[in-house]
Amino acid sequence: MDLLIVGINHQTAPVALREKVAFTPDQIGHALNALGSLGGIRELAILSTCNRTEIICVTTDQNPEPVQNWLAEYHHLPLHDLAPNMYSKTGTEAVAHTMRVAAGLDSMVLGEPQILGQVKDCFNLAQAHDAMGAELNKLSQSTFNIAKHIRTHTGIGENSVSVASTSVTLASQLFADLKTCNALLIGAGETVELVGRHLNAAGIKALVIANRTLANAEYLAAELGGQATDLAGIPFHLIDTDILIASTASQLPILGKGAVERALKQRRHKPIFMVDLAVPRDIEPEVGELRDVYLYSIDDLNQIIDTNLTGREGEAARAEEMISDAVKRYVDDRQSRRAVSALVRFRQKNEAFKTAELDKAIQRLKNGEDPEVLLRALANQLTNKIIHTPSIQLKQAGKEGRHDLLAAIEEVFQLSDD
Numbered sequence: 001m002d003l004l005i006v007g008i009n010h011q012t013a014p015v016a017l018r019e020k021v022a023f024t025p026d027q028i029g030h031a032l033n034a035l036g037s038l039g040g041i042r043e044l045a046i047l048s049t050c051n052r053t054e055i056i057c058v059t060t061d062q063n064p065e066p067v068q069n070w071l072a073e074y075h076h077l078p079l080h081d082l083a084p085n086m087y088s089k090t091g092t093e094a095v096a097h098t099m100r101v102a103a104g105l106d107s108m109v110l111g112e113p114q115i116l117g118q119v120k121d122c123f124n125l126a127q128a129h130d131a132m133g134a135e136l137n138k139l140s141q142s143t144f145n146i147a148k149h150i151r152t153h154t155g156i157g158e159n160s161v162s163v164a165s166t167s168v169t170l171a172s173q174l175f176a177d178l179k180t181c182n183a184l185l186i187g188a189g190e191t192v193e194l195v196g197r198h199l200n201a202a203g204i205k206a207l208v209i210a211n212r213t214l215a216n217a218e219y220l221a222a223e224l225g226g227q228a229t230d231l232a233g234i235p236f237h238l239i240d241t242d243i244l245i246a247s248t249a250s251q252l253p254i255l256g257k258g259a260v261e262r263a264l265k266q267r268r269h270k271p272i273f274m275v276d277l278a279v280p281r282d283i284e285p286e287v288g289e290l291r292d293v294y295l296y297s298i299d300d301l302n303q304i305i306d307t308n309l310t311g312r313e314g315e316a317a318r319a320e321e322m323i324s325d326a327v328k329r330y331v332d333d334r335q336s337r338r339a340v341s342a343l344v345r346f347r348q349k350n351e352a353f354k355t356a357e358l359d360k361a362i363q364r365l366k367n368g369e370d371p372e373v374l375l376r377a378l379a380n381q382l383t384n385k386i387i388h389t390p391s392i393q394l395k396q397a398g399k400e401g402r403h404d405l406l407a408a409i410e411e412v413f414q415l416s417d418d
Helices: 015-020 025-036 065-074 079-085 091-102 114-128 134-153 163-174 190-201 214-224 231-238 257-266 285-289 298-366 371-400 403-412
Strands: 002-009 041-048 052-059 087-090 182-186 206-210 227-229 243-246 272-276 293-297
Touching: 002 015, 002 065, 002 091, 015 079, 025 041, 025 065, 025 114, 041 114, 041 134, 052 065, 052 091, 052 134, 065 079, 087 091, 091 114, 091 134, 091 298, 114 134, 134 298, 163 190, 163 272, 163 293, 163 298, 182 190, 182 231, 190 206, 190 214, 190 243, 206 214, 206 231, 214 227, 227 231, 231 257, 257 272, 257 285, 285 293, 293 298, 298 371, 371 403
Parallel strands: 182 206, 182 243, 206 227, 243 272, 272 293
Antiparallel strands: 002 052, 002 087, 041 052
């Protein structure tokens, strides 16, 4: 049995196709049971995120086609549409791939931290549905250990690489403690939502969502635990705003220099940190000329992100070396476990010979036969039982020219011409 991974991800398929093969948490249990019924699959886990779906299994057959066929049938997709976008990995390549995924080295955003939790959930669900065995248990533990080691001993996840997280990181560099700051977010789309979540994670004091459509602002404010307002309410809330981040689809600026000047006077020139993530801009560029405003554009953030990504790429090279070492340790340990398993079976087989012959000898002894004769017979019978099958195999190996097997036997049993 060996490891097989069949998958599809952001590098091989567009989001429209990835969505079609994704599994919801509620589907995982049924999918594990259905796929587990395929012949040859002994252990199984399913990783499904917005960027990838992967079937991780221990199987007697490394041919990926049965798993590919199953995945297409399960999601009611034509195989010819799905197969060209899929990949398969086996053996040590599959081990290395699993570790790289968990460490964020195979992510759309290099080093992103969420994937490790998603990989853990994948194996936990497999465990909960009795789809895991010794091999995947060992793989999961080795994967978690190396991913944690990489996070601790490299800078792979230190620098922000999204506009949302970079915005909050910059704000935290200006203000000593975000827990004392109020934030105003203009817009109600995905980017603003992500910024809001980052701010909440940083412990922001208060959050206001401003949007042209008040209902959308109210919906997002309820999600983030903030207050909602329409665009007309921005000047009123600006007075108490320390951090302002804007991302709308407006074709004209929403915030002008005059409104910010008036707010600064009422704030007694307490600084405001602003990020304009919109194209076209939501904040007039002239706002950045004001002495107590720190204004960053989307281009400014992209330059920072590019620099951070370059730094992460250097750390990724170190992480790859760590993974290579971890894969070698995993393979060495697996081979050792296989040797131990073989040794256990070897002992069990010979213990069975011993027990059977000993039971016969004891019965004959009870029947009054000569003990010395019985001992010699017992020794002969045990010897014959133990060497019978190996003797046949050695003769066959000799006929077939299997010198490797003959050499292994001589080494294992320390045989020599002496």
